[in-house]
Amino acid sequence: MSKLIQEIDTTIIRAFRGKGYKATPQRIAISRFVLCNHNHPTVHKVYCEVRKAYPTVSLATVYKTIQILKEIGLVHELNLPRDQTRLDSNLNLHLNLVCLRCGSIKDHEDPMIEAIISRVSAAEQFAPREQRFDVYGICANCRGDVIL
Amino acid sequence: MSKLIQEIDTTIIRAFRGKGYKATPQRIAISRFVLCNHNHPTVHKVYCEVRKAYPTVSLATVYKTIQILKEIGLVHELNLPRDQTRLDSNLNLHLNLVCLRCGSIKDHEDPMIEAIISRVSAAEQFAPREQRFDVYGICANCRGDVIL
DNA sequence: ATGGGTGCAAAATCTTTGCACTCAG
DNA sequence: CTGAGTGCAAAGATTTTGCACCCAT
Numbered sequence: 001m002s003k004l005i006q007e008i009d010t011t012i013i014r015a016f017r018g019k020g021y022k023a024t025p026q027r028i029a030i031s032r033f034v035l036c037n038h039n040h041p042t043v044h045k046v047y048c049e050v051r052k053a054y055p056t057v058s059l060a061t062v063y064k065t066i067q068i069l070k071e072i073g074l075v076h077e078l079n080l081p082r083d084q085t086r087l088d089s090n091l092n093l094h095l096n097l098v099c100l101r102c103g104s105i106k107d108h109e110d111p112m113i114e115a116i117i118s119r120v121s122a123a124e125q126f127a128p129r130e131q132r133f134d135v136y137g138i139c140a141n142c143r144g145d146v147i148l
Numbered sequence: 149m150s151k152l153i154q155e156i157d158t159t160i161i162r163a164f165r166g167k168g169y170k171a172t173p174q175r176i177a178i179s180r181f182v183l184c185n186h187n188h189p190t191v192h193k194v195y196c197e198v199r200k201a202y203p204t205v206s207l208a209t210v211y212k213t214i215q216i217l218k219e220i221g222l223v224h225e226l227n228l229p230r231d232q233t234r235l236d237s238n239l240n241l242h243l244n245l246v247c248l249r250c251g252s253i254k255d256h257e258d259p260m261i262e263a264i265i266s267r268v269s270a271a272e273q274f275a276p277r278e279q280r281f282d283v284y285g286i287c288a289n290c291r292g293d294v295i296l
Numbered sequence: 297a298t299g300g301g302t303g304c305a306a307a308a309t310c311t312t313t314g315c316a317c318t319c320a321g
Numbered sequence: 322c323t324g325a326g327t328g329c330a331a332a333g334a335t336t337t338t339g340c341a342c343c344c345a346t
Contacts, residue, residue, distance in 0.1 A: 022345055024301060043335085058303045063336060079227035084335075095264075097274045108272060112264045116243075117283055120256045125288035126245045133281045135265055140273035170320055170325060191310085206328045211311060232310075 008032055012074075019072050029054050030065040034075055040086040040096075040105040078105070078132065093131070099139035106139065156180055160222075167220050177202050178213040182223055188234040188244075188253040226253070226280065241279070247287035254287065 013023040161171040
């Protein structure tokens, strides 16, 4: 096991225990996959991948673990239309460029996002806590491809 | 029936027929409610309200009609976490301030949104088509209320 | 050793679909 | 008239839950 994975595992174990949750091997395997994978996987994708290394995990455990990861703030959830929920382990303020053709999601950080949220919140007396900024369209790769 | 509703009905009928869909009384009733209601109702809310005026409409018809409204671009869909899909009939570029306490959603238009999307799209060679910008937090009203 | 966690299966939601009947154009 | 639309119920899809057994602490 690489040095990097060891570090991530340590982080995960600390995060769980710190909130009073047990650091079981299932939870570690699930969390490791979610936090290391920056392709915004679906819950089902996580389940399938984790099962390769850990054939007995159940979908219920995956859902429960992801619930905890959201609660302790290690992942966010993207609710896309015409698609399933996808997980986002980039905790920085960013927007998601969602390709309508290939389904890829690319993060893009931009200081203006912060600015806009501050401004609108001040204007509306709104106390912001989280945000989701998704732009749907066609990615550079798919634009290169052919027709339509 | 008021003058205003007549106008909206005319718009709806034209929109449906223009795309080759029949303008049935059910579709008109559903569309009228969705387009006139700016509280971002859930599908179920639409169903309940339309049923008051039209007791025989089925949930399936409501879903199918909303599907068409999305297709012809008269409504957008907000996919919120920990909540059901909600409908948005404000077609202008705006962000949604979603209150985590009372569930209200307030629109806010801001020219910076356009700017940021243009900039990021240019940088990433991305062709944007739609976007969703939701900020979760506590609204002015709920902040005024009591504790926590 | 013990209370929380796991895995399974069943339930709960939300949304879509198949089909016979109906009605808008 | 006639094909598209409706309403119902059944099927799908995703997520949650109840419960007996297990294991991390």
